[in-house]
Amino acid sequence: MPPAPAAAVPGGDQRTADERAGEDGLLFPATRLHVVTGKGGTGKTTTAAALAVALSRGGRRVLLCEVEDRQGIARLFGIPPLPYEERTIAATAGGGEVLALAVEPRAALLEYLTLFYKLGRAGRALDKVGAIDFATTVAPGVRDVLLTGKVYEAVRRRRPGRGAERPPAYDAVVLDAPPTGRIGRFLNVNSEVSGIARVGPVASQAESVMRVLRSAETRVHLVTLLEEMPVQETLDAVAELEAVGLPVGAVVVDQIRGDTLPVQLLDDALSGRVPASAVREGLVEARVVRPDASGASVVEGLLAEAGEHDERLALQEREHETLAATGRPLVELPLLPGGVDHRGLEVLADRLTAQGLA
Amino acid sequence: MSAGGDRAPDDAEPLPVDALLDDRQTSILVCCGSGGVGKTTTAAALAVRAAERGRRVVVLTIDPARRLAQSLGLAELDNTPRRVEGVGAEAGGSLDAMMLDMKRTFDDVVEAHASPERARAIFENPFYEVMSSSFSGTSEYMAMEKLGQLRARASAPGGDGSEPWDLVVVDTPPSRSALDFLDAPRRLSSFLDGRLIRVLLAPARAGGRAYARVVSGAVSSVTGAMARILGAQFLDDLQAFVAGLDAVFGGFRERAETTYAMLSGPGTAFLVVATPDEDALREAAYFVQRLSAERMPLAGLVLNRVQTTSLPRLSAERSWAAVVHLEDRAEDDEEDGTAPEALARGEHALTAGLLRLHAARMLRLEREQELAARFSRDHPEVPVVQVPARPRDVHDLAGLRAVGEDLGRAR
Numbered sequence: 001m002p003p004a005p006a007a008a009v010p011g012g013d014q015r016t017a018d019e020r021a022g023e024d025g026l027l028f029p030a031t032r033l034h035v036v037t038g039k040g041g042t043g044k045t046t047t048a049a050a051l052a053v054a055l056s057r058g059g060r061r062v063l064l065c066e067v068e069d070r071q072g073i074a075r076l077f078g079i080p081p082l083p084y085e086e087r088t089i090a091a092t093a094g095g096g097e098v099l100a101l102a103v104e105p106r107a108a109l110l111e112y113l114t115l116f117y118k119l120g121r122a123g124r125a126l127d128k129v130g131a132i133d134f135a136t137t138v139a140p141g142v143r144d145v146l147l148t149g150k151v152y153e154a155v156r157r158r159r160p161g162r163g164a165e166r167p168p169a170y171d172a173v174v175l176d177a178p179p180t181g182r183i184g185r186f187l188n189v190n191s192e193v194s195g196i197a198r199v200g201p202v203a204s205q206a207e208s209v210m211r212v213l214r215s216a217e218t219r220v221h222l223v224t225l226l227e228e229m230p231v232q233e234t235l236d237a238v239a240e241l242e243a244v245g246l247p248v249g250a251v252v253v254d255q256i257r258g259d260t261l262p263v264q265l266l267d268d269a270l271s272g273r274v275p276a277s278a279v280r281e282g283l284v285e286a287r288v289v290r291p292d293a294s295g296a297s298v299v300e301g302l303l304a305e306a307g308e309h310d311e312r313l314a315l316q317e318r319e320h321e322t323l324a325a326t327g328r329p330l331v332e333l334p335l336l337p338g339g340v341d342h343r344g345l346e347v348l349a350d351r352l353t354a355q356g357l358a
Numbered sequence: 359m360s361a362g363g364d365r366a367p368d369d370a371e372p373l374p375v376d377a378l379l380d381d382r383q384t385s386i387l388v389c390c391g392s393g394g395v396g397k398t399t400t401a402a403a404l405a406v407r408a409a410e411r412g413r414r415v416v417v418l419t420i421d422p423a424r425r426l427a428q429s430l431g432l433a434e435l436d437n438t439p440r441r442v443e444g445v446g447a448e449a450g451g452s453l454d455a456m457m458l459d460m461k462r463t464f465d466d467v468v469e470a471h472a473s474p475e476r477a478r479a480i481f482e483n484p485f486y487e488v489m490s491s492s493f494s495g496t497s498e499y500m501a502m503e504k505l506g507q508l509r510a511r512a513s514a515p516g517g518d519g520s521e522p523w524d525l526v527v528v529d530t531p532p533s534r535s536a537l538d539f540l541d542a543p544r545r546l547s548s549f550l551d552g553r554l555i556r557v558l559l560a561p562a563r564a565g566g567r568a569y570a571r572v573v574s575g576a577v578s579s580v581t582g583a584m585a586r587i588l589g590a591q592f593l594d595d596l597q598a599f600v601a602g603l604d605a606v607f608g609g610f611r612e613r614a615e616t617t618y619a620m621l622s623g624p625g626t627a628f629l630v631v632a633t634p635d636e637d638a639l640r641e642a643a644y645f646v647q648r649l650s651a652e653r654m655p656l657a658g659l660v661l662n663r664v665q666t667t668s669l670p671r672l673s674a675e676r677s678w679a680a681v682v683h684l685e686d687r688a689e690d691d692e693e694d695g696t697a698p699e700a701l702a703r704g705e706h707a708l709t710a711g712l713l714r715l716h717a718a719r720m721l722r723l724e725r726e727q728e729l730a731a732r733f734s735r736d737h738p739e740v741p742v743v744q745v746p747a748r749p750r751d752v753h754d755l756a757g758l759r760a761v762g763e764d765l766g767r768a769r
Contacts, residue, residue, distance in 0.1 A: 040393020041638065126583055179393050200591065228751040230394070257718075261711040274708050282709025285687065286680035288672065301668040302712040309715055311749040337721065339636070 027329050027356040028249055030216040033155045034174045036252075037183040037237065038223030039230040043254040045072040046340050047223045047333065048176040049098075050348035054358030056096035057349070060171040063154050064089070064100045067147040068178060073100050076340065084108070086154075099170075101154070105136040108146040144189040145206070151175055152209045155217070180222065180233045184240035187213055187220070191244070219249030221331075221357070224323070226253060226316035231323060238326055250357055251328045253320070255335040261306065263313075269306055276303070331355045370734040370742035373658035376766045379408040379525075384627055386509060386620070387527045389660075391631035392641035396662040399752050399761060400631050400745075401529035402430060402455075406755065407762030408525055409446030409453035416454040416508055417527040420501055429754040430455040437462040439508070439522075445755065454523065458531075460500040464490040467503055476602060485599040497531045498541075499614070506617035540618070540652065627657035630740075634664050634726035639733050646737055658741035660765065661730055665723040666746040669716065674724055677717035684710040743767075 034055070036048040045066070052064040063086060066073050071081045077089050082100055084107040090098040109132055126132055135142045157169040178186045190206040190213070212218060220241055224230040234251060241248050268274045279302070280295045289295030323330055333351055336344045352358050378384055387408075389401040398419055405417035416439050419427070430442050437459035445453040468477050480486050505528055512523040585593050620626065628649055632642035642659060649656045684706050734742060745764045752761055 041395065041633065041635075181393070228753070261715050265708050265711045269708055269712065279709050279712065282684060282706050283680075283713075285706065286684050286709065286713065288676070288680050288713070298669060298672065301672075302716055304668065305716055305719060306712055308749045315750055337718075 025356050026358075027331075028219050031219045031249065032168070032170075032172050033151070033212065033218040034172065034249070035177045035183075035187065035218065035220040036174060036223060037177045037180050037220060038252075038254075039181070039233045040179050042223045042225050042230050043333070044179065044223050045070075045076060045176050046345070046348065047221075047252050047254060048174050049073060049076050050333075050345050051221075051352055051358055052098045052172075052174040053090060053092055053345050054349035054352045055172045055174065056090075056092045056098045057353070057358075058094040058096060060096045061169075062096070062098050063170045063173045064098055064176065065103055065151055065154065065173060066101075066176040067103045067151070068176075069102070069104065071102060072176065073102065076345070077342075103147050103150045105143045105146045106132060108150045109136055112146065112149065144186050145193055148187065148190060148209055148213070149205065152212055155212060177220075180237040183220065183237055184244060184246070187241070187246050188244045214245050214247065216247070219247055221249040221252055222328075223252045223254050225255055226319040228315070228319065231319045234323065235326065238328065248328060250331045251323050251326065252357075253323065253330055253332045256332050257335045261309065266306060266310055266313075269303060270310055276300075279303070329356070331357050370659075370730070370740070371738075373660070373741035373743040375404070375407075375743055376411070378627055378657055379404065379411055379413065382524065383625055385512065385525055385625035386505075386627070387525065387657075388530065388621070388626065388628045389528065389631055390530045390628060390645055392638055395631050395633045395638050397631045398529045399758070400629070400660055400662065400765070401527050403752075403758045403761035403765060404629075405453055405455070405525075405527040406442075406445055406758045407766060408527070409442075409451040410449055410759075410762075412446070412449040412451040413525045414452045414523050415446070415525045415527060416456065416512070416523045417529070418456055418458060418501070418504060418508060419529045420458045420497065420531045427457060429752075429758065437504075442755075458497065458501055458504055460497045461490045463500040463504050472602070480599070480602040483599045483602060484595055501528070501531050502614055502617050506613050506620070509617070509620060540621070540648075540654075622652065622654050624655070626655050628654055629657055629660055631660045631662055633662050634729050636729060639729055643733065643736065646740055656740065658743065659733070659737075661742055661744045663747040664730075664744045665719060665726055667716070667719060667723060672716060672720070674717045674720035677713045677720060681710050681713045681717065684713070 034048075034051055036044055036051065038044040038047070048066075049064060052062045056062040064073060066082075073089070074081050077100075079089060082089075082102040084102065084104045086099045086101045088097050089100045092098060110127075113126070136146065151173065154170060155168075155173050158166040159169050160166075177183055188210075190209040193206040194203055194210070222234045222237055224234040238248050238251075269279070276296075276299050279299050280289060283289040283295055283298060284291050289298055320330075331352065332355070333348055336347065340348070349358070378387075387401075387404060389397045389404070391397050401417055401419060405415045409415045417430075419430075437456065439454035439456040442453040442455050445451075465481075468480050472480060505526065508523070508526050512526055581593065630642045630645045630649075632638040646656060646659075648654075687706065730742070730744070734740070743765055745761060748757075748760075752758060
């Protein structure tokens with residue numbers, strides 16, 4: 001068991017190791033905001049969706065957010081594009097539900113202005129002179145402030161009713177976040193804002209967002225493949241997130257291929273302990289090679305492919321060791337040969353639950 | 359119209375990469391595509407190949423993986439093109455490479471367009487530090503700016519050897535949408551022509567009284583609202599910052615527009631990079647549509663990391679059938695106690711294992727080729743080159759040359 005990552009986060013996790021381990025074997029029992037990032041093409045969106053499904057089982061209510069205008073969630077679940085509105089996209093085992101939201105900066109800003117500043121005429125004036133467009137498209141960074149602000153709002157929202165102890169509106173929020181190359185800047189944008197606006201409403205909002213992002217309520221999970229570049233980006237992102245005090249959660253190793261050839265056999269083949277003639281005989285037996293043909297090119301081709309497979313396995317093993325050395329819990333997901341559909345998401349969710357992420 | 363030759367109707371037109379590199383008219387190559395498809399590697403491999411075919415190349419990479427950067431001799435991020443030794447000299451070509459440092463590029467723009475006092479005021483404004491280095495989005499503006507600079511230097515009149523490059527290869531930023539860099543300058547222009555900036559600048563231009571009277575109603579309501587949202591100090595800093603940058607933005611807009619025009623010109627070729635999976639090809643289709651809507655010159659699609667085999671005729675289906683046959687046979691032997699020699703059992707298990715590996719490979723290959731064929735059916739006008747998957751990542755010159763070979767060998 002790797003050391004609990006929370007210990008590295010200043011002012012973060014205050015619980016004892018026993019509390020952290022949790023009765024139910026959860027890796028991060030106190031976490032309500034799961035931020036999922038990874039290099040492009042590693043399966044970030046799929047992992048985020050599977051995590052939302054896993055977290056919702058047993059009657060829980062989970063919000064799955066995306067912030068990149070890609071409509072990846074809609075595509076994955078095979079539904080029409082999501083509007084800027086929280087809506088149920090999946091009912092899960094035990095009466096749970098997953099809601100989804102595609103956060104759109106312009107809508108988030110208008111909502112924010114209406115909610116917090118009761119801006120009527122002045123809000124429209126802002127829109128008219130292009131301030132809204134400027135804020136959401138031209139001004140770099142404002143977009144990230146709005147997106148993280150909306151996610152923060154969803155995490156903190158309480159169910160309708162009376163009293164301060166109302167339960168939260170969502171048991172968990174899963175954020176399909178920007179890729180590793182931009183994750184540090186994206187999540188830390190509010191502390192940059194605090195650097196500019198030291199007092200005033202912007203400053204206090206930014207501080208509240210950062211407080212949640214840096215607390216035990218939040219974990220940033222990194223999705224990677226066992227390939228050099230995604231692993232390197234994962235290491236870079238871990239260092240970057242730690243440097244700014246953002247709590248790293250698990251490393252999700254995605255798309256692990258089932259080992260189709262036992263290592264002993266692979267060794268036998270590549271070391272020549274089993275001669276090529278024996279392989280040929282097998283091929284003749286299987287009617288891949290005619291008895292009167294040499295079959296040399298087929299044998300050679302198959303052995304060459306096995307060699308490449310072996311090289312890839314060795315590389316993967318090395319990358320796996322590198323990831324293990326980060327001390328982060330590694331969570332593994334299989335490659336689903338037929339792509340990911342509803343059934344596939346449930347399979348991946350099972351794996352996440354079995355390994356303590358949900 | 360009859361389909362020419364013996365190509366299947368959904369086979370793609372091959373992309374003649376070498377002809378593109380050899381064409382002296384080609385002066386800018388832009389590699390775009392979604393994240394994780396190997397854009398940077400493709401850009402670097404094209405640059406190496408072009409240099410070794412006699413072009414004088416500069417490759418602008420944005421945030422490359424560390425080891426690839428090292429392979430090009432870019433140990434540090436210093437925003438200046440550096441010569442990559444040992445590439446292209448024999449063919450009369452050369453290769454320089456640089457990594458974009460967006461803060462440095464931003465600083466240069468400010469210094470080039472503002473008086474020293476004004477530049478100092480900008481640098482000291484708290485907004486500047488954040489905007490120039492921390493906010494995502496700036497890299498798109500700065501990539502455009504840098505491309506413009508490189509191109510300007512490349513086409514500088516000379517003939518006396520002062521003309522450093524005749525080909526600029528650009529790798530685009532890992533943006534939310536990889537075509538953000540096309541949109542960024544236009545967004546900036548519409549902002550500059552818009553009313554917001556005039557409103558923000560109004561107090562700073564208090565001298566222009568007639569103007570102030572006209573806009574004062576709107577100004578008081580807007581700035582009032584902004585002060586409420588942002589706080590008065592914040593608004594003051596923002597106004598000072600925008601006022602300070604006004605001159606710089608003006609110059610930058612002009613340059614951005616020139617760069618945009620240049621990108622749609624005849625010397626430019628866009629290459630869309632994708633991997634043979636559904637997501638990346640969907641993004642690629644989107645790029646193709648956007649580029650054609652913008653009348654940007656699309657040269658073709660680079661389909662990266664494609665599964666290959668030396669046994670194309672042994673299909674996934676046939677391999678599986680063979681595996682099943684061998685394994686059934688082994689079970690029979692065990693049951694009827696004919697007790698084959700240990701070797702015989704082992705050999706069959708090994709052959710079955712090898713066939714199983716091949717079947718898995720063919721399954722991938724067949725699915726990839728189906729996706730590629732679908733793309734080509736939907737976009738018959740887009741030439742395609744396929745680059746085979748490698749067992750390991752590319753991170754040295756030899757690897758880049760090998761990728762270049764594959765790119766040059768149009769399928």
